[in-house]
Amino acid sequence: QFGDHNVTAMAVWEISRSWDTGLQGTGSNLNNESVGYWNIANAAIRNASNSYTEASLASGIIRANYDYKKRYFITAALRADGSSKFQGNNKWGYFPSVGLGWRLSQESFLKSNKVITNLKIRSSFGITGNQEIGNYQSLATYKAYGWYQYGGNNFHVWGPIKNVNSELRWEKGHNQNIGLDFSLFKHKVTGSFNYFHRKQSDLLGSYSVSVPPNLFSTIYANVGTLRNTGFELDITVNAVRTKDFTYSFTLVGATNNNKFVS
Numbered sequence: 001q002f003g004d005h006n007v008t009a010m011a012v013w014e015i016s017r018s019w020d021t022g023l024q025g026t027g028s029n030l031n032n033e034s035v036g037y038w039n040i041a042n043a044a045i046r047n048a049s050n051s052y053t054e055a056s057l058a059s060g061i062i063r064a065n066y067d068y069k070k071r072y073f074i075t076a077a078l079r080a081d082g083s084s085k086f087q088g089n090n091k092w093g094y095f096p097s098v099g100l101g102w103r104l105s106q107e108s109f110l111k112s113n114k115v116i117t118n119l120k121i122r123s124s125f126g127i128t129g130n131q132e133i134g135n136y137q138s139l140a141t142y143k144a145y146g147w148y149q150y151g152g153n154n155f156h157v158w159g160p161i162k163n164v165n166s167e168l169r170w171e172k173g174h175n176q177n178i179g180l181d182f183s184l185f186k187h188k189v190t191g192s193f194n195y196f197h198r199k200q201s202d203l204l205g206s207y208s209v210s211v212p213p214n215l216f217s218t219i220y221a222n223v224g225t226l227r228n229t230g231f232e233l234d235i236t237v238n239a240v241r242t243k244d245f246t247y248s249f250t251l252v253g254a255t256n257n258n259k260f261v262s
Contacts, residue, residue: 009064015056022051053135058082073101073122083131086168087138093170097126118183123176130171133204137220138168163209163219171204171222191235198228199261230256 001007027043040046063077079095101122104110110119145157179194202222209219232254240247 004069006067006070007064009062011060011062013060015058017054017056019052019054022049024049054084055135056084057131069106071103071106073099073103075099075124077126081129081131081170083170085131085133085135085138086170087166090138090167090169093129093131093172095127095129095172097124099124099126115184116182117186118181120181121179122181123178125177126175128173128175130173130200130204133168133220137162138164138166140164160215163214163216165219165221167222168204168220169202169222171200171202174199174201188238188241189235190238191233194232196228196230196232200226200228225261227259227261228256230254 025048027040029044059081061079066074082092103120105119176197181192183190203224234252236250238248
C-alpha cells in the first residue's frame, strides 16, 4: 500500500495425481457353497480381471489486484495447466483473465446523493479450460482378444480398443461479463444485474465416424462451438429491520440462451 494505491498479488503452484484400480473375480460350480464367496478358489470355473488408470495435472496461477482510493479496480490473472490426458504440445493450456471496476458512488457527483448508497459497474473477460475426458483417450491402447493357435503353440491375441486421436487439446471457454452492483436508501435495497456471453470452443466429445477407414464407429475429438448468453438479476429489499424483528425478501431471475454455432 502506498498512498491511495493498493496492490495485492498471489502465486500458486499445484500438482495433483489421481488413480483408479479395480479387481474383479468370478467363479461357478462351487464344490461347497456354505462359506459363500470365500470358497471361490475352489470353483470349477474361475475368471479374474483387473484395471488401473492414472492421470496427473500440474497447475500454476499468478494474480494481481489493484485499486485506487477503493474507486477504480483492476484484476489480472494468468493460469497455466498441464494435463497428462493430452500429448506433446497440447498438454499445456494457458488461460488469462482481466477484470475492471468503477465505484461511481465514490465520485463527487454521487457522493452526497441520498438515494444511492453504493453503485459499482464492472466488466471482465477470461478464458477457462476443460479436460474432463477419460484417461488415455489420446493414446493407443490395446486389450487381449483371446487365443490363437499357430504351429502347435497358443498365442494371446492383442489389438486396439478404440480409434486414436493424438491431436486432442484443451476445450476453451471465452467468458465475458458486464455487471452493475447497487445499494439504495442506506442498504435497504441491494442487488446486482449481470449480462454474460460465453463461447465454448473446441468442444471435447465422442463423435460418430465411418468404418472403414476407422476401426471403430466413434472417436474422441475437438469439434464444435457452443454459445451461451443471458441476463441475471437479484434484488433484496430489507423492508423491516429493528432490534427484535427483521423482514426482507429477494427477487432472483435469469435468462439463458444456448446455441450450437458449429
